[in-house]
C-alpha cells in the first residue's frame with residue numbers, strides 16, 4: 040500500500056488505512072519525513088477515521104511518526120478516532136502522548152494552521 | 155443506572171452519581187464516547203458535586219473517561235469536587251491528570267466554551 | 270454500636286462504606302474523617318472481592334483505656350493471604366495491574382492500621398480512627 | 406462455528422483478527438466487544454510470530470453449562486514457552502524492548518484468560534468473551 044500524502048496550505052494530510060504491515064509502516068514513516076523536508080510543512084495531520092483498532096504495533100507507529108516529525112520541527116495532530124478504538128486502546132494500556140487530537144479532519148486542520 | 159448526557163452549546167454535561175459499579179462505569183464510558191462522536195462536541199463536563207468520595211476505582215474511571223475523550227479530540231473538565239473529597243483523594247494517593255477542574259458547573263462550562 | 274456486612278460484590282462494598290460513614294457521623298466525626306473512614310472501607314472491601322472473592326466487614330464503636338471514643342473496622346477474609354506484606358504495603362505495588370494505592374493509602378488515612386495474614390490463612394485488616402487523635 | 410488460521414507472518418495476524426471480529430459480530434457482540442476481541446487476537450498473534458516464529462489461531466463459538474453464548478480464541482505455538490509467567494504478565498515487562506502491554510492488556514480486555522506454557526513446550530493461550538458477562 041502506497042499511502043498518498045496530500046499537501047494543503049502548508050499542512051500534510053495522511054489518511055491511514057487499517058491493515059498496515061511492518062514494512063508499510065517503515066515506508067510511511069520515511070515518505071512522511073521526506074515530504075516534511077521537501078515541502079517545509081510544519082503541520083502533519085494523520086486521519087485515522089477508518090482505522091478499526093489500534094494495537095500496540097499501530098500505537099507505536101503513531102507515536103514514532105509524531106516523535107520523528109516533532110524532531111524535524113513539525114507538529115502532529117490525529118483526527119477521527121472512533122469510540123471503540125479509544126476505549127480498547129486505553130484498556131490495553133496504550134498512550135498517545137504529545138499529539139494533539141481532533142474530532143474531525145477539519146478541526147485538526149484548523150488547529151495546525153492556527154498554532 | 156442510566157446516566158443522562160445533556161448537550162448544551164457544544165458541551166456535553168454529565169452528572170455522576172455516588173454509587174457507580176464496574177458495569178455502570180463501562181456503560182457510562184461507552185455512552186459518553188458514542189455521544190461525542192454523534193454530536194461532534196469538543197467539550198465534556200463531568201459534574202461530581204454529589205459524589206461523596208473518590209476511591210481508587212472511581213479515580214480510575216474519571217481518568218479513563220478523560221483520556222478516552224481526549225483521544226477522540228474532546229477536552230474534559232471536572233466540576234464541583236467537595237473539600238472532603240479532594241483531601242481524602244490526595245491522602246489516598248490518587249491523581250487526576252490532564253483534566254481541568256472548576257469550582258462550579260458554570261465555570262467548567264465557560265472554560266470549555268472558551269478554549 | 271456494631272455492624273457486620275457480608276461482602277460478595279461491589280454493591281456490598283458500597284453498602285459497607287455507607288454504614289461506616291453513618292456510624293462515624295453518629296459518633297461525632299467530622300465530614301473529612303467520615304470520608305477517610307468510608308474511602309478506607311471501600312478500598313479494603315474491593316481488595317477482598319478482587320483477591321479473596323468474599324468476606325466480611327465489621328464496624329464498631331470502641332473506647333481506649335482513657336475513655337477516648339473511636340471507630341474500628343475489621344475487614345476479614347479466608348482468601349489466599351498476602352505472602353510479602355512489606356511489598357504489598359508499598360505505594361504502587363499491585364499484583365492485578367491496579368494502582369497499588371489501596372493498602373498504603375488506607376494506612377495514611379487512618380490512625381491505626383494492623384494486618385494479620387499468612388499465605389493460605391486469609392487476611393484480617395483492622396483499622397481505627399480516634400475522635401480526638403493524639404497523633405495525626 | 407469454528408475457524409483455524411495458520412500464522413506465519415503479520416498478514417496472517419491481520420486475517421485472524423478480522424475473522425475474530427466477523428465471528429463476534431455474527432454472534433451479536435457490540436462493536437466495542439468486537440474490537441476488544443480483534444485487538445486481543447492481534448496482540449497474541451504478533452507475540453507468536455515474534456517469540457515462537459509461527460503457530461495457529463482457533464476461533465470458535467462456545468456455550469457454558471447455562472447456555473450462555475461466548476467466543477473463544479486459542480492461540481497455540483510450539484515455541485520456547487514462557488519461563489516466568491508472573492513476570493511476563495506484569496505491565497511493561499518485555500524481553501524484546503516491546504511495550505510489554507500485550508499479555509496484561511489482553512487479560513484486561515477479555516473475560517477469561519488462561520495460559521498453559523512451560524520452557525521448551527510451547528505456549529497455549531485461551532481467551533474468552535461472554536455475550537452477557539456475569540462478571541466484567
Ligand SMILES: Nc1ncnc2c1ncn2[C@@H]1O[C@H](COP(=O)(O)OP(=O)(O)O)[C@@H](O)[C@H]1O
Nearest residue numbers: 316320350357363364367368369370371372392
Ligand atoms: N485481601 C487480600 N487478600 C490477598 N491479597 C491482598 C489482599 N489485599 C491486598 N492484597 C495484595 O496486596 C497488593 C496491594 O494492594 P493495594 O495496595 O490495595 O493495591 P491494588 O489493589 O491496586 O493492587 C494487591 O495487589 C494484592 O496482591
Ligand SMILES: Nc1ncnc2c1ncn2[C@@H]1O[C@H](COP(=O)(O)OP(=O)(O)O)[C@@H](O)[C@H]1O
Nearest residue numbers: 452456486493499500503504505506507508528
Ligand atoms: N508466545 C510466546 N512465546 C514465548 N514467549 C512469549 C510469548 N508471548 C509472550 N511471551 C513473553 O512474554 C513477554 C511479555 O509479552 P507482552 O506482554 O505481550 O509484551 P511484549 O510483546 O511487548 O514484550 C514477552 O516479552 C515474551 O518474553
